[in-house]
Amino acid sequence: MVKSIKTAKDEFITVTGTLNYFINIADKKDSVRCKQILNSFYVPQNQAVTKINMYEIRNFLVKQIKTPEEIEKMKKICVEFSFLNSQYKDSADIQSFEYFVDRHDETEKYGNNIGKIPGYNSKTYWNMLIDDYQKIFEINRKVLIRLVEIDKLITNKPINEKKIGKESAYKLIKSLKNSTIKEFNKSSSNWDLMTFPLDKQIRNATSHIDFYYDDKIHLYLGKNTNGDSFVTLPETVKNVYLPIAINNVKGFLAAVLLHNLKSDEGLYKRALKMLD
Template sequence: MAKIKTPEEFYQDFKRIFAPDATGLNHLKIITQKLFSIIESACQVNADRTASLIAAWTMGTRENPNLENRSSYDAYITQHKELRKYLKNGVDVGYLSKDLLAYLFISDFQSSFELDKKILVNIVCIDRLLHSQDYSLEEIYFESAGNLINRLKQSNTDWDFLLDCMDKKIRNASSHLNFYYNSKDEIYIGKDIDVRNKQIIIFKVTPEKLLKKLIPQQSNMIQAFIACGILLWLSVNDKNIYNKAISLLH
């Protein structure tokens, strides 16, 4: 059994999430504040069940530990950090071709989207708890990203601040090999396929937008959820360090 971290160790984890050089730091702070406010409201309905839903994202449930997402997160964050480190050191002095690097950023985008989708499973459960509705993490876990997004769009709680972090159009295109990097024009090109109306719409995304806005937004959703889990634990176990952590959001 893993040893539980001390309040100070949790605070240091929290502090690293909000490092001054984090891309999209202000956006990260805003969505963390909004998400934690909703989580606090859910705690007023049932604090134990809310805490269990947040913990389940990392550890799974007692009945089904395989619902955990820690293994997926660890795999993602290793790749994500290595890619960011490579980019920070300068593409021109690196050993990867621009085409391969462009492909790796598409892969990074896909991975962050899939982790966001896993977060939506727990968010949908929290939303249903908040509105005194029945839920089953085990059943909702297997729903598609589209179903999870639609559930939250139909909620009386405004979840747009999280849903706006995810770009479903690029995700759908890239998952069907319809999103690629055009090295000649130095731009990403995708196909938005409308099956119902049998239409194909071409769209373009600049590398700058993908790297500085779209990927960071999806990554921020992951970090915000983890940060809220830390805040919730600190609020119960060490009020002083909790207040110190909260101050980092302002």
């Protein structure tokens, strides 16, 4: 069980700080390869800074940046690191997350309008939430892929991108928790927030269409891989799993941004103040 964290902001900062420390170990090992792995989450398109940078990560950093000149410099760095070299041109992970953010906003708007708009009902809302959970689960898996690659970079192990990219979230989690990085993995608790919201039973059941919302008893009902029935409280998915899983991706993006901000020592130090 993950330790208690008071607010979403605390959660976000905890994940960002943990991953920033982890990434810095890799940076000392091979800064070029480290940056390639991290930035593979982004898509090289000549457009404005991605939405998540603009309304989440930028706000996270700008609080520590006072002058208009510094803000413009930070925006420029954001844009530069979001555009990748051609070897990652097929990546669409950041776009998947942006789509998820829009989709989840629509889900919450739907929920807020139940009882106000004819035809809106709680059964549809709770099923929409499960669909959202499936999507953010897969995006978390994409983050774990990069973290496993970073771990292998640090420990001098070969990085087989195709093989790692096909592994389940649970194999990726196991790989991270079994890491031999002495500076980081003094205990597996470093990965608790990253892995806690990824419920194996729910993920397997939803992939086999054995998971649904029963509005008569207000529970999610499912069957695990052994065919045994299980139940999940809808509020657990809504108020625990989804928020932490979303913050994990935001924390990863913030940590990647911090890594790229290192080219400007002043901005980097100001950003780090938020993690103290």
